[in-house]
Amino acid sequence: MQAQIHEGYALITTLLTAATQFTRFEDLGLDPVAINLGFFGIKWYSLAYLAGILLGYLYLRRLLKEPGAPMARRHADDMIFYATLGIIIGGRLAYVLFYQPEILSNPLDIFKLWNGGMAFHGGALGVLVAVIYMAKKEKLSWLRVMDYIACCAPFGLFFGRLANFVNGELWGKATDVSWAIIFPTGGPVPRHPSQLYEAGLEGLVLGIILWFAFWKTKARYEPGKLVGIFLLGYGLARFGVEYFREADVQLIEFAERTGLHMGQWLTMPMIIAGLYLIITAKKRRIRVEPIAGTQSVS
Numbered sequence: 001m002q003a004q005i006h007e008g009y010a011l012i013t014t015l016l017t018a019a020t021q022f023t024r025f026e027d028l029g030l031d032p033v034a035i036n037l038g039f040f041g042i043k044w045y046s047l048a049y050l051a052g053i054l055l056g057y058l059y060l061r062r063l064l065k066e067p068g069a070p071m072a073r074r075h076a077d078d079m080i081f082y083a084t085l086g087i088i089i090g091g092r093l094a095y096v097l098f099y100q101p102e103i104l105s106n107p108l109d110i111f112k113l114w115n116g117g118m119a120f121h122g123g124a125l126g127v128l129v130a131v132i133y134m135a136k137k138e139k140l141s142w143l144r145v146m147d148y149i150a151c152c153a154p155f156g157l158f159f160g161r162l163a164n165f166v167n168g169e170l171w172g173k174a175t176d177v178s179w180a181i182i183f184p185t186g187g188p189v190p191r192h193p194s195q196l197y198e199a200g201l202e203g204l205v206l207g208i209i210l211w212f213a214f215w216k217t218k219a220r221y222e223p224g225k226l227v228g229i230f231l232l233g234y235g236l237a238r239f240g241v242e243y244f245r246e247a248d249v250q251l252i253e254f255a256e257r258t259g260l261h262m263g264q265w266l267t268m269p270m271i272i273a274g275l276y277l278i279i280t281a282k283k284r285r286i287r288v289e290p291i292a293g294t295q296s297v298s
């Protein structure tokens with residue numbers, strides 16, 4: 001233990017000595033507030049959510065034009081409402097329960113979304129509940145609907161992680177890589193811009209993989225396969241990036257005790273579920289009858 005402490009101290013000393021050669025976050029000219037009206041400010045974080053939901057909705061409408069779509073345009077219009085509620089309610093409750101349970105001592109603070117604090121795992125579960133509810137209400141296949149929703153999710157992930165970067169939050173571990181950044185709330189040492197790693201993997205890379213699976217393969221005719229690809233892809237990306245990301249202050253002890261970050265533990269069920277859905281997808285393939293139009297797909 002003493003040797004590890006000494007090595008850690010030596011690393012910090014080295015980083016502090018060389019810190020002048022790294023980019024300081026303040027020099028990037030980024031402001032968490034996108035529009036400042038004096039009495040009211042709109043943050044990039046809020047705009048990121050709006051952009052992700054809007055682009056996801058527009059892309060969903062495009063996907064529904066293809067033969068064998070699991071729902072009609074009118075269903076997509078309702079879905080955007082239910083999915084948004086699922087993201088907000090699920091994301092906030094999961095953050096409070098798993099990342100900052102002390103908020104429960106003052107329940108009204110749960111509603112203070114402007115202070116930040118959302119968990120993707122909870123948002124994903126919230127969307128699942130919303131989709132199942134709407135699907136049962138409209139007599140749709142909830143799993144096929146989720147396949148299409150999964151293809152749209154990377155938009156929100158991409159913009160959300162960029163907003164994390166603009167906010168200067170959720171930064172990575174101390175490092176001496178040339179692209180390291182010194183964040184205002186991260187102390188004087190340069191750190192991995194892990195928010196950008198996540199934006200690239202969870203947003204761009206995963207989005208391209210899902211695009212290819214939808215447009216270039218028959219994955220959309222095997223219920224659950226696209227959802228499986230999303231869950232597995234996100235899970236692996238998040239699990240890997242967590243090794244470069246600093247654990248939340250209140251969960252550092254938890255990470256040291258368990259050997260993994262909270263985000264990694266929460267991601268494991270997603271990886272397992274993703275693998276299961278991919279492996280078993282062909283067994284669920286049936287003749288796909290369209291909700292809108294007349295063209296069937298075998």
